[in-house]
Amino acid sequence: MHYRPVVDRFVEIPALDPIWLMLCIAAFFAVALLTQRRPFYGLLALIASAPFAFAHAVGDTTVTLPKVALLAVVLGLCAHPALFLRLRSRAARWWIVAFAAIAAATLLSVTQADYLAPALRESLKAVEALMLFAAALLASDERDVLDRLALPTIAATTVLVSLLALLQELIGAPSGLALGAIVLPRIAGPLGGPNQLAGFLEIAIAVLVAAQLAQPRRYLAWALAAAFLADILTLSRAGIFLSICIVALLAFLRPQHVRAMFFPIAGALALATLFALNGLTGGTFLKVAPRELLSMLGEGLRGLLRMGARQTGAGGVGTRSELWRAAIALWRTHPWLGIGAGNFHLELGRVGLPNVRTQPNSLYLRALVDGGIPLLAATLWLWIGGIVRLVAAPIRNDAWAAAAFAATLALAVHGIVDNLQFYPKVLTWWLVLVAIAVSRQIAGASHPHAE
Numbered sequence: 001m002h003y004r005p006v007v008d009r010f011v012e013i014p015a016l017d018p019i020w021l022m023l024c025i026a027a028f029f030a031v032a033l034l035t036q037r038r039p040f041y042g043l044l045a046l047i048a049s050a051p052f053a054f055a056h057a058v059g060d061t062t063v064t065l066p067k068v069a070l071l072a073v074v075l076g077l078c079a080h081p082a083l084f085l086r087l088r089s090r091a092a093r094w095w096i097v098a099f100a101a102i103a104a105a106t107l108l109s110v111t112q113a114d115y116l117a118p119a120l121r122e123s124l125k126a127v128e129a130l131m132l133f134a135a136a137l138l139a140s141d142e143r144d145v146l147d148r149l150a151l152p153t154i155a156a157t158t159v160l161v162s163l164l165a166l167l168q169e170l171i172g173a174p175s176g177l178a179l180g181a182i183v184l185p186r187i188a189g190p191l192g193g194p195n196q197l198a199g200f201l202e203i204a205i206a207v208l209v210a211a212q213l214a215q216p217r218r219y220l221a222w223a224l225a226a227a228f229l230a231d232i233l234t235l236s237r238a239g240i241f242l243s244i245c246i247v248a249l250l251a252f253l254r255p256q257h258v259r260a261m262f263f264p265i266a267g268a269l270a271l272a273t274l275f276a277l278n279g280l281t282g283g284t285f286l287k288v289a290p291r292e293l294l295s296m297l298g299e300g301l302r303g304l305l306r307m308g309a310r311q312t313g314a315g316g317v318g319t320r321s322e323l324w325r326a327a328i329a330l331w332r333t334h335p336w337l338g339i340g341a342g343n344f345h346l347e348l349g350r351v352g353l354p355n356v357r358t359q360p361n362s363l364y365l366r367a368l369v370d371g372g373i374p375l376l377a378a379t380l381w382l383w384i385g386g387i388v389r390l391v392a393a394p395i396r397n398d399a400w401a402a403a404a405f406a407a408t409l410a411l412a413v414h415g416i417v418d419n420l421q422f423y424p425k426v427l428t429w430w431l432v433l434v435a436i437a438v439s440r441q442i443a444g445a446s447h448p449h450a451e
Contacts (some may be wrong), residue, residue: 003202003402004016005172005173005176005184006145006172006173006176006181006183006185007171007172007173007174008176010040012395013055013056013057013062014056014057014099015056015057015058016058016063017056017360018055020063020235021055023080024065024068027065027068027069027072028068028071029072029124030072030075031045031068031072031073031075031076032072032075032076034076035072035073035076035077035079035322036076036079037085038142038192039076039080039139039141039142039281040093040139040140040141040142040149040150041073041137042069042072042076042077042135043073043139043140043150043432043436043445044149044150044153044429045073045208046066046070046073046135046139047135047153047154047157047350047429047432048153048156048157048229048431049065049066049068049151049362050066050068050155050157050169050425050428050432051161051189051191051200051425052065052066052188052190052422053066053190053226053265053424053425058222060117060121061124061153062383062425063122064184065296066425066428067128069272070128070132071103073139074131077135077138077139078348080138080297083138083141084138085139086137086138086439087134087137087138087440090135091389091441091442092442093266094385094389095133095434095438096130096133096134096386098378098381098382098386099126099129099133099382100130101381101382102129102130102378102382103123103126103127103129103130104265104374104376104378105371105374105375105377105378106122106123106126106341106370106371107123107335108337108371108373108374109338109339109340109370109371109372109374109375110123110299110340110341111337111340112334112338112339112340112372113340113341113342113343114336114339114343114347115340115342115343115346115384116194116324116344118340118341118343119340119341119342119343121342122342122370123295128424129412129427130274130373132428132431132432133334133431133434133435134435135347135429135437136325136432136435136436137435137439138220140435140436140440141439141443143439143440143443144401145441147211147215147434150311150379150436151155151211151220152219153205154204154207155208155219155220155345156223157204157224158204158208158223158226158227159199159222159223159226159227159229161189161190161191161197161200161201162189162226162229162230163226164189164225164229165169165187165188165191165197165233165234166187167186167189168187168188168189168232169185169187169233169252169348171423172185173185173186173187173188173194174186174188174192174194174415175188175192175193175194178253179317180279180387184235185233186233186234186235186236186239186277187230187233187234188234189230190425191425191426192208192423192425193412193423194234194235194236195234195236195238195239195260195303195328195418195420196420196423196425196426197231197234197236197239198231198236198238198239198240198417199239199411199414199420199423199426200356200425200426200429201227201230201234201239201243202231202239202242202243202246202410202411203228203230203407203412203426203429203430203433204223204429205224205227205228205231205243205246205247205397205405206246206250206403206404206406206410206433207400207403207433208220208223208224208227209224209247209251209261209403209406210250210254210399210400210402210403211248211253211399211403212224212257212260212261212264213255213256213257213258213261213399214254214256214257214399215257215380216260217258220448221260221263222264224261224264224265224268225263225264225265225267225268225270227268228243228264228265228268228269228272229267229268229271229272231243232268232269232272233272236418238413238414238417238418241415242410242413242414245262246408247265247404248408248410249406250402250403250406252380253396253402253406254283254396254399255394256404261263261273266275268318269407270419274323279372298404300392309320312368312434316416316430318348318353318356318358320361320362320417322353322356322405323356323360323361324360324361324362324365325351326348326351326352326353326356326360327344327360327365327366327368327369328369329351329361330347330348330350330351330367330369331365331368331369331372332348333350334372335372335373336372336373336440337372337373337374338368338369338370338371338372338375339370340370340384341370342370342373343355343372343432344359344360344369344370345359345368351416359419359422360419361417361418361419362415362416362417362418362419363379363415363416363418363422364379364380364420365385366419366422367379372401373448376377383408383411383412384412386408386412386434387405387408387412387450390404390434390437391405391439392403393439393440393441394444398437398440398444399432400436400440401435401437401440401441403437404433404434404436405437407432407433408434411426411430447449
């Protein structure tokens with residue numbers, strides 16, 4: 001059978017059938033009861049379910065496992081009313097107001113939307129993000145079990161996502177990078193797209209590196225190697241660069257066990273090189289002379305760094321230059337309140353891209369075109385203000401605070417060229433990580449000598 005590095009897949013979301021409805025109901029009650037028994041179990045459910053949507057359509061929206069888990073966690077937390085006092089703390093209030101501002105600006109854009117259903121759906125997603133942050137903040141109250149339970153859950157989920165993505169090197173990836181006649185697969189796994197997977201792994205790498213620098217553990221090293229290998233094979237230039245920056249930043253902030261980073265990252269680079277050579281030679285790299293292999297690898301690296309490299313297997317997404325010009329053109333039609341959240345892909349025909357259906361590939365341009373000045377201002381306030389608040393946390397003494405700061409800074413920069421926060425699978429892990437960092441700030445303020 002001939003190996004195809006890229007396999008175009010038409011993904012159709014199935015309707016919610018009785019079997020999946022019963023499974024969702026069972027999952028809802030299971031998570032709700034576990035959260036009622038111990039809120040921290042709800043946090044673990046949010047972490048583990050985030051990358052696995054299992055989406056089923058209901059009207060204009062979808063029912064997903066993460067949504068079911070979130071609603072169940074909220075219900076379970078109602079059995080612990082004392083926890084809700086944590087939302088009144090100064091550290092929590094800033095983030096809640098920032099997320100509420102995003103939701104309000106998104107809802108305001110509905111007044112300009114030609115297509116109402118997508119605008120309402122994006123508004124509900126903004127409210128969902130606020131709920132998720134609050135739920136994760138309340139559920140992460142038990143700071144003494146974060147390393148014992150949350151960290152292994154993050155590591156295990158990262159390994160599973162990475163392995164599912166790496167499997168696409170064998171069975172075919174959803175998109176690829178064309179280097180002349182050669183096509184290198186760009187793996188995506190359950191995240192749906194290679195850039196989304198890269199953003200998800202940036203968050204995972206931040207947590208794993210910060211924890212490994214604080215206290216080296218073998219399972220963290222394996223998880224970090226899997227994450228780095230998958231991250232490299234997404235061929236996301238921004239994702240690879242920012243992951244390296246995350247490691248460098250955290251090593252600077254917490255230089256205690258830098259040597260523990262060497263073998264996982266070096267092993268991932270070596271395996272990624274083998275996968276790249278396999279793709280460049282069409283699966284025959286063992287029969288190619290070493291000098292020719294080096295030449296192919298150099299050509300592959302030059303192609304990866306070339307900004308105009310052609311993408312394959314990604315029909316209907318356009319290029320960044322096209323999408324950015326279209327975003328500016330559409331924003332100019334409604335400069336104050338935007339064209340309506342979620343309307344960008346439906347309005348592209350008005351600016352010369354009738355066959356393209358995607359978002360603007362920039363967090364900040366997406367905010368500008370969708371919600372105009374209010375949504376852009378709220379977005380900048382959230383990300384710039386969030387970085388400032390996290391850098392004021394004990395990032396040199398607390399691994400979770402350091403990971404939240406590094407991941408937030410990386411995603412804010414990545415947002416210039418990709419709108420990863422548009423995807424709940426990426427956004428959920430960032431919200432959970434920030435909630436954990438804020439929770440530890442609250443606990444530290446209550447017990448200043450806890451460390």
